[in-house]
Amino acid sequence: MTENSSSIADIILSLPNGLDGEVDSSPASPISIRKYRAATELVFVDNSDDPHGAASVPIYQTATFKQKSATQMGEYDYTRSGNPTRTHLENHLAKIMGARRALAVTSGMTALDVILRLVKAGDEVIAGDDLYGGTNRLLSFLSKTQDIRTHHVDTTIAESLIPHLHPSRTRLVLLETPTNPLIKIADIPTISRLVHERCPNALVVVDNTMMSPYLQKPLELGADIEYHSGTKYLSGHHDLMAGVIGVKDDPIGEKIYYVINSTGTGLGPFDSWLLLRGIKTLAVRMDRQQANAVRVVQFLENHGFKVHFPGSRNHPQFELHQRISTGPGAVLSFETGDVGISERIVEGTKLWGISVSFGCVNSLISMPCRMSHASIPAHIRAERALPEDLIRLCVGIEDIDDLLEDLYASLVAAGALPNWQKVGAEWWGHWKRASKRSD
Structure with a gap:
């Protein structure tokens, strides 16, 4: 053993939770020993039965499968039934x-x-x-x-x-x-x-x-x-x-x-x-998207918006969600108090694509009452307290600073936030004029 190497036991003991099960000395049969952690399970696909040893599961792009005889049917016969x-x-x-x-x-x-x-x-x-x-x-x-x-x-x-x-x-x-x-x-x-x-x-x-x-x-x-x-x-x-x-x-x-x-x-x-x-790649995508979503929520809450997000301590069921899940996800919604402002925010973004659905690596923005939930009659939406001004954000994996800058610019342009640069310029101009009069 070299001076830079460590024993397997030392490595295991250094882990926060040790190992969930025993380690088999044979690397050929890892899944028969124990369950791996979530991120590993997502990546590890058992393809050991492939006749050619393919590293990736092949695409069996066929509608039918030939049989050995009229009386001996194989595991697959028609892709509608199985592939x-x-x-x-x-x-x-x-x-x-x-x-x-x-x-x-x-x-x-x-x-x-x-x-x-x-x-x-x-x-x-x-x-x-x-x-x-x-x-x-x-x-x-x-x-x-x-x-x-x-x-x-x-x-x-x-x-x-x-x-x-x-x-x-x-x-x-x-x-x-x-x-x-x-x-x-x-x-x-x-x-x-x-x-x-x-x-x-x-x-x-x-x-x-x-x-x-x-x-x-x-x-x-x-x-x-x-x-x-x-x-x-x-x-x-x-x-x-x-x-x-x-x-x-x-x-x-x-x-x-x-x-x-x-x-x-x-x-x-x-x-x-x-x-x-x-x-x-679900784990790496979701980890990044969650981290970005938390930053977006902090930004919106700091500017006084009512935000719906299970990872926020302001959410009424924050503790319940923590008990039944391991993360908040990357979908949130917030209210502006004005349908017109919400429409301008949605239409004013550049990085946030206006689209229904969620879950992709790209960030999306929408107004549910105008888009994904438009099929629900307006009176039922009202009965269920679904705000017409609600904006839904599906946060992607882009650089968070770019996402926040784009969202901030749209909020300002829509009138949802003050344009502090403009306010500062106006204040400076007013101060200069007042100074000249005093001279």
């Missing part, structure tokens, strides 16, 4: 979500649609009163056409569900946490326990898109199903459409797979490969 690339993705997703099984579909809304196939006419759904516009639209459609009633409640108060929990009718409880766009927090463990005690046949479903599996694991907190729009943080680049479903019960997984196979909504090979690649 090796998608299988690798789903296995990887199940690992990072802590799921018994994961399934990949063509969009986040496809994921929700497939899950809602578990609900039949006459059943009831309980959902939050602050929902993504597309979710609200689908639930409204099912209410009108399928006789599936939805009760919208304030999911920040677990007890608000109690009047609507009926063992014979309640089939599904749908949570978003944080919610979009008001960033409310639902107590997943408490709500899950309450639902399962009162309605044993009901399923607790969590839209975990805002957090990603890196920051929050609903299945470990008591939920039965979690789903994501893979288009967002899991992908990270807004160059594909995908949805992800994770379940902790095999029979539920089989039912969902049956719907996916029957309707042909499984994710294609190329998009599966893109999503698998995107997941590997």
Whole structure:
């Protein structure tokens, strides 16, 4: 051993938490020993079964698979039913979500649609009163056409569900946490326990898109199903459409797979490969985006804006969010008090792209009531206290100083903040004129 080297034991002892499990002397079988930390799990994809030893999971861009004979069918026959690339993705997703099984579909809304196939006419759904516009639209459609009633409640108060929990009718409880766009927090463990005690046949479903599996694991907190729009943080680049479903019960997984196979909504090979690649950088992207978001929130709060962000100590559920997640995420919203000012702010930025959605490496800005939530009728938005002037920011990985400078310039130009440079110039001019008069 050289004087600059250390033993493995010394290195392990120097770590803050040691190691979670024993280390195998064989480097060929690392995943059989213990779970790695989150960032490592995201990167490590088990491709040991590849016949050619490919370092990256190959894209099996094929619709059909040849069989050995008319009576001997292989694992795959038709990509609608399954594809090796998608299988690798789903296995990887199940690992990072802590799921018994994961399934990949063509969009986040496809994921929700497939899950809602578990609900039949006459059943009831309980959902939050602050929902993504597309979710609200689908639930409204099912209410009108399928006789599936939805009760919208304030999911920040677990007890608000109690009047609507009926063992014979309640089939599904749908949570978003944080919610979009008001960033409310639902107590997943408490709500899950309450639902399962009162309605044993009901399923607790969590839209975990805002957090990603890196920051929050609903299945470990008591939920039965979690789903994501893979288009967002899991992908990270807004160059594909995908949805992800994770379940902790095999029979539920089989039912969902049956719907996916029957309707042909499984994710294609190329998009599966893109999503698998995107997941590997989730930790580094999210860490950077969170850090930037915290700086943006500090800037806005220091200028007196009302900000909705779970990482702010001003958030009413700051401590709850800390208990159920490992980070605040990178989506926030704030109020200006004036719709016209908000419109000018959104339209005045240069780096912040005006767009719906979130989760990509680029920073985005939007007015939910004009864009992502415009499908919710105005009177319902008012009933749910969704401010028309609300601005949503989805913070990316750019240099934070550039983002803040761009946002500040737009706030000043829109009249939301005073132009101190102009004020200073006017004061200086006034002082000079006053000085001349005194002479």
